[in-house]
Every structure is written in C-alpha cells, then in structure tokens.
Amino acid sequence: MRGRHLSLRAQKALRKADTEPGPQPPTPPAPEPRRRPRPAEKPAGRELRRGVPGEPGGGRIPRPTRKAAGVARQSQRFFAPCPRGLETELAKELTELGAADAVPSSGGVAFAGELRLAWRVNLWSRLAVRVLQQVGHGRYRGEDDLYEAALDLPWSAWFGPERTLAVHTVAHASPLKSLNFASLRIKDAVCDRFRADGGERPSVDPRAPDVPLLLYLERDAYTLYLDLTGAPLNRRGFRLQAAAAPLNENLAAGILRLAGWHAGIPLLDPMMGGGTLLLEAAMQALNIAPGLKRHFAFEHLTSFDRVEWARLRKDAQAAALAPRALPIYGCDIDPAMVRAAETNLRAAGVLDCVRLKQADALTVGAPAAAGILVSNPPYGVRLQQANPAAFYRALGDALKQRFAGWSAWLLSADPELPRRIGLKATRRIPLYNGPLECRLYEYRLVTGRPD
C-alpha cells in the first residue's frame, strides 16, 4: 500500500486531499484473470461473500433490533482505512460496534458483517476514515484484466444509472504505469456493463460523485470497493475553524484511546489550538455519534434502507447524554485560537460542558490532583517557535513542577522533543498526522519524585 516503502514525498503525492491512508487489506488468494468474460455469466463478486456471524457485542451504542430485508442481511466484507498507527485501536472499536473478524493491517482494518453494520460504523466510528465494501477481487496483469473483471460485476444491482460515479485508484507495488488509466478502464467497464444490461449509463462526477469507487492494486492482485462513506469520516461537520496545524479528528480520537482516557478522567490540552482533542473527548463523554450531522455515499446505493437508517439515527440521537459539566479543560496562548476552539465546541453543542481559557502552557496550573494531559505542541514543520529548545525544556519543567500525579501524552513530529524536554518517556507510539510521521510520547509524572 502506498506509504510503507515509499519516501515521505512519494507518500504525500499519493495521498488524497485529506491525506487519509488508503486500504491495505489482508490479501486472500486471488483468482486468475478471466479472458473474454461473458456478461451473462455469474458475477464474480458473489464468490467473495463469506458466511460470518452477525453483530455481537454490547456497549452504550444502541443495538439494532429490527430485521433489515434483502441484501442488507447478507454478510459482506469491508475495509476501513484509518490513520496509520491506529489500526489495533480501530479493530477494537469495530468489534465494539459489532464487527466480526476485525483484522488490522497496515493502514486500516478488514472486517465482516451485514450492510447495516457498515452504516452503523459510518455513524459511530471515531477512528475510521471511511468504510469500503469489497465487491471484486482477483489477479491481474494489465488494464485489460481490470476492465474485464469490472465488466463482469453486477453494477446495476448496486446503483442506478441516474447516479454519478468516480473511480479512484491507489496502488502498492503495481506494475501499471498510469493509475489514472486504470481508473478510466474501470469507469469504462462499469458504463459498458450498464449498457450491456440494456439501460442508460451513469455519468462521471470526479469531484462529488454519488457513488465513489476505489480500485486498490497490489503487484498482481486488484480489489474493487464501493466507498460507502464519501467525504472522509473525520469531516464530522463540527469543526468550523481549524488551527494553523489542526489534528485530524480520527487521530485525536485515537490518541485519547491510546492514552486510556475515558469520560470522568480529568483531561487537559494546554495548547489546544482549535480544540480538536477536547471536542473529540466531549463528544465521546456525551456519547454523541460523530456521523449524526452528515450524509454518506451509501445513501445513494440501491441497498439503502431509508427506514432502517432513520431508526439507527434516531437511536443514536436518543443515546446522546444531556449536556453536563465535564472535567475537560483547554487553554492556548493565542486568543484567536481560544475563540476558534469556542466556535467549534459551540457548533457541537458542548461548549458549556468544558472549560477553556487563554493561558500559557508553561505557567498554567493542573485543574485536578490527577488526570491526563494530552497535546500536540507547536513544532518546526508547521509552527515556528522562536526557540524550540528552550520551549521544550520549559515545558518539561512545567510538567514536572505542576502536574505530579498526571500522565502527559504529547504528539510531535519533532525528533528533538524527547531529548529537549528532559523527561523520560514511558511509551513512544509511531503515528501519522496526515503525511507527517509523529511519535506519541507518554510521560508519567510521579508524585513526590518528578522524573
């Protein structure tokens, strides 16, 4: 998959607008490419479905009770990409949401379940970037194999010709010279299949397609997905004003999970910027489904069950807790950032639940005897500090002096941070903030004997 063996610049070039990771599903054995396929033959996609259990699990997220009809009841294979470094946490989250066989791989998690599970993951996942439904998989040698394989799939069973489509291709070690050409061949095959079925063909909208398709190419295997999400899931619709270097919402939610934070534990971000970490924490504490404010690509598919979806949304609305005071605190030295954070938290309806102020992280006091401090301090690539070495040193001193009893989790792309901060990290977790390789450092600030 893109990224693993590529230079940072190459990774960046391969990323989409939101620098989301692409899928790297575990590769099942792929059938040989079929020559001269006949459209009337059975669709290849059907072979890919596996019988798996439905939706076990519990938790505070409401469980579906009504039986969905038809295709929504069949078990499907899905892949959910996430920020790299969060795969294991996403697998746990998907299992909590009812996924069977959640298998982490680089860049995301493969899982199985009914279609309505995918709808629920879109509505509730805080870590996934999108949900992809696998509809084709096999071996290929060139673009013609891809065309023939796509021609053999029952596209008109999945969406109507009135829908617009776009094909995006990502590749890892593919021998193909042009990914755009591969996308074009898939698009041609989809349209030809519609025509062969005696109907009109869908038109293409590269910017905002109703039905986004994803082609994932490895050295000799392809996988075709219906993208059930559309705009990536980190676009929750809550963040109205971003800081100069905002954290991706999925990453912020993942950091909270890695830090072991849960509602009730005092949380402080002393360099909050636009307040992404605090917003994710407050939404989690109040059990607000992150997808409640937006639409999804699966709403354009034939399998979409409006009644079932309305019920899932209604259950999510009912599961949200009433706003209440939360032990969640934030500050920033920049008054404009405090205003930005206030705007974002207000948009999510949680501003009155948290406490924000303008303050210097180097002098702010701990708001509780113990808790979790989590932040991504300014760093060179995006924010120029006058003297980063002195800043980190002073930050380390401030943590030692004022936060004994707390654990501090700092995300940084600056390889100098661990040396300069003067604290001994108990954990260093590699994570990616978009294309930026970072580490999440844990510092345990011991009472009475600062580290």
Ligand SMILES: C[S@@+](CC[C@H](N)C(=O)[O-])C[C@H]1O[C@@H](n2cnc3c(N)ncnc32)[C@H](O)[C@@H]1O
């Ligand atoms: C990388 S940004 C944080 C972005 C934030 N996590 C978000 O998602 O929006 C770093 C923030 O640290 C703030 N900052 C820099 N020096 C500070 C200080 N001494 N005390 C408090 N905040 C500071 C900057 O104003 C900036 O908003």
